[in-house]
Amino acid sequence: MPLTLDEARAVSDRVREHANELGATVTIAIVDAGGHLQVLDRMDGANPVSARVAPAKAAGVALFHRDGSDLMGMQQAYPAVFAQIVEVAGTPIVAGLAARLLRREGVVVGAIAIAGGTFEQDDECANVGHDSLSVTAST
Known part of the structure; x- marks a missing residue:
């Protein structure tokens, strides 16, 4: 079963709550398995460029x-190959921390990425988003 918009929104809501608890202002991007944007949630005060970095x-x-x-x-290991793949991908791609695959029963259904806070805040928020999908999917 694909990641639904309602699930993606619920994951984003949970991440926003956690970011507030941390005192962080972040942008949350959730994409489907094909890399297509489902939710882009830029908190008030989040760095403007984070709204471009998180989806990428x-x-x-x-x-x-x-x-x-x-x-x-x-x-880092294959910069020339990576650059060629990015060129044909058809969408901007950024390799960075605070980005996790979202899986259901072992199958990739999407991904979440966070940008705008400190590296530690972003990574913690990505973990919360990743972990909340199973809770969201079972409710």
Whole structure:
């Protein structure tokens, strides 16, 4: 079953709540398995560029089927190959932390990425979003 818009919105809501608890202002991007944007949630005061970075990180994770840290390793190990793949992907891709695959029963259904806070805040919020999908899907 694909990631529904209602599920994506619920995940975003949970991440926004957590970011508020941390005192962070972030942008949350959730994409479907094809890297297509489902939710873009830029909190008041979040850095404007975060609204471009988060979707590009989420799309990369979804399209490559690798979490952000793995994608960064691939980019560092094979920069020329990575650049060629990004060129033909048809969408901006950023390899960065705070980006996680979203899976249901082992199948990739999308990805979430966070930008705008500190690296630690973004990464913690990405974990909350990742972990909340199973809670959201079962309710």
